[in-house]
Amino acid sequence: MSNENLFSLPTPLHSLIDFRQDKASCRPDAARIFAHLTADEYTQGHVASWRIFLLNMAMESFPQRPSSQPLVQLHDVKVHFSVRKGLFGSESVHAVDGVTLDIGAGEVVAVVGESGSGKTTLGRAALGLIRVTEGHVSFDNTAISALSQKEQKAFRRRAAAIFQDPFASIDPYMTAYESVAEPLVIHGIGSDSERRERVFQALHDVRLRPAQEIAGKYPDLLSGGQRQRLSIARALVLQPQFIVADEPVSMVDASSRAELLALLRELQKRFNIAFLYITHDIATARHFAQRIVVMYLGCVVEMGEAADVVRNPMHPYTQALIAAVPEPDPANRLHQRPSLPGEPPSPVDAPSGCSFHPRCASFMAGRCELTTPRLREVEPNHFVACFLHEGIDAYQN
Ligand SMILES: Nc1ncnc2c1ncn2[C@@H]1O[C@H](COP(=O)(O)OP(=O)(O)O)[C@@H](O)[C@H]1O
Numbered sequence: 001m002s003n004e005n006l007f008s009l010p011t012p013l014h015s016l017i018d019f020r021q022d023k024a025s026c027r028p029d030a031a032r033i034f035a036h037l038t039a040d041e042y043t044q045g046h047v048a049s050w051r052i053f054l055l056n057m058a059m060e061s062f063p064q065r066p067s068s069q070p071l072v073q074l075h076d077v078k079v080h081f082s083v084r085k086g087l088f089g090s091e092s093v094h095a096v097d098g099v100t101l102d103i104g105a106g107e108v109v110a111v112v113g114e115s116g117s118g119k120t121t122l123g124r125a126a127l128g129l130i131r132v133t134e135g136h137v138s139f140d141n142t143a144i145s146a147l148s149q150k151e152q153k154a155f156r157r158r159a160a161a162i163f164q165d166p167f168a169s170i171d172p173y174m175t176a177y178e179s180v181a182e183p184l185v186i187h188g189i190g191s192d193s194e195r196r197e198r199v200f201q202a203l204h205d206v207r208l209r210p211a212q213e214i215a216g217k218y219p220d221l222l223s224g225g226q227r228q229r230l231s232i233a234r235a236l237v238l239q240p241q242f243i244v245a246d247e248p249v250s251m252v253d254a255s256s257r258a259e260l261l262a263l264l265r266e267l268q269k270r271f272n273i274a275f276l277y278i279t280h281d282i283a284t285a286r287h288f289a290q291r292i293v294v295m296y297l298g299c300v301v302e303m304g305e306a307a308d309v310v311r312n313p314m315h316p317y318t319q320a321l322i323a324a325v326p327e328p329d330p331a332n333r334l335h336q337r338p339s340l341p342g343e344p345p346s347p348v349d350a351p352s353g354c355s356f357h358p359r360c361a362s363f364m365a366g367r368c369e370l371t372t373p374r375l376r377e378v379e380p381n382h383f384v385a386c387f388l389h390e391g392i393d394a395y396q397n
């Protein structure tokens with residue numbers, strides 16, 4: 001089975017959709033057939049969670065990546081935390097260790113990796129929520145560390161976050177209306193009636209219906225999916241140009257995930273918002289993002305157009321992430337997927353040389369544990385840090 005198929009639908013459904021490199025089409029009768037395809041419970045669940053998302057994806061294609069000046073630029077960003085060790089000692093956690101990444105206006109970039117690889121820290125650095133140890137982050141050509149207080153406030157209007165946990169990110173003592181209105185109040189935007197209009201528009205945009213009824217509810221009366229829609233409305237109400245969405249669907253129930261991702265994609269397109277989409281799930285990254293950045297222990301190990309990375313993963317870590325994607329075809333559902341060998345090592349004491357070497361099936365003794373492979377462009381716009389794809393300039397000390 002090709003990598004692309006792992007990211008698609010059970011076999012009977014797959015034939016309805018024709019994925020191509022930069023364009024996918026969908027037979028017009030697909031939606032009707034999907035509605036009736038309920039072969040068994042597994043298929044039903046699978047289709048329920050994927051059909052809206054994939055149908056949406058299948059009927060459109062992303063525009064080419066904008067070539068203009070990037071909106072967000074991270075240059076050799078390092079974030080090291082100092083943590084206590086024993087009574088008097090301390091040690092340094094290299095959460096992000098030299099990441100360079102540009103995100104264009106309206107572009108969607110997914111950051112993928114296991115837990116602890118530095119994704120959240122990178123997202124927080126991109127929003128200026130965390131001080132970088134080295135390197136710099138700029139937004140619209142201005143270093144965010146150099147912003148005055150007034151400029152920082154303006155930046156907060158233009159860059160927003162959607163966090164993983166909809167239960168923690170919404171104030172339980174505010175009604176849905178108050179939660180969405182709060183950013184407008186903080187930024188002194190609009191009169192009471194203008195705010196009201198914008199809040200209801202945001203509730204409408206995220207399809208929290210009926211908006212009048214939802215507006216008066218406290219979060220404990222909303223489902224996980226509804227709360228996450230509320231977080232999205234809160235982020236949207238300021239009309240940002242850039243959103244960091246950190247595992248936005250991982251804590252909502254499986255049946256809401258596909259709809260939420262499809263909603264985010266729709267809003268991203270409609271308002272031309274640049275997204276840094278953080279996920280441990282390379283399957284959703286493939287469909288949600290134009291580019292995929294794979295992180296391991298704070299470093300980028302592979303980066304490229306989403307279709308290229310999935311179709312032709314070059315780094316053994318990316319290959320292992322893809323191999324571990326659950327089998328979509330119910331006929332093969334008992335087929336055991338290989339899991340990634342071992343645990344990710346601690347960023348306090350990263351392995352020497354290539355930090356993936358203790359888990360790598362292609363490990364080359366005498367090389368991989370001694371020298372760090374550099375991220376290099378192996379094919380156009382496809383970057384990999386691995387000696388299997390080395391060139392004459394592949395080594396750094
Ligand atoms: N505030 C912090 N203090 C100390 N260590 C931290 C802090 N935040 C994150 N880390 C550590 O940095 C590493 C990367 O964390 P994180 O960015 O949350 O990864 P991910 O989002 O990929 O799971 C982890 O080892 C984590 O324990």
Ligand code: SF4
Nearest residue numbers: 354357360368386387
């Ligand atoms: S550099 Fe060596 S250890 Fe690292 S991923 Fe490539 S082959 Fe594996």
Ligand SMILES: [Mg+2]
Nearest residue numbers: 119120121246
């Ligand atoms: Mg995280």
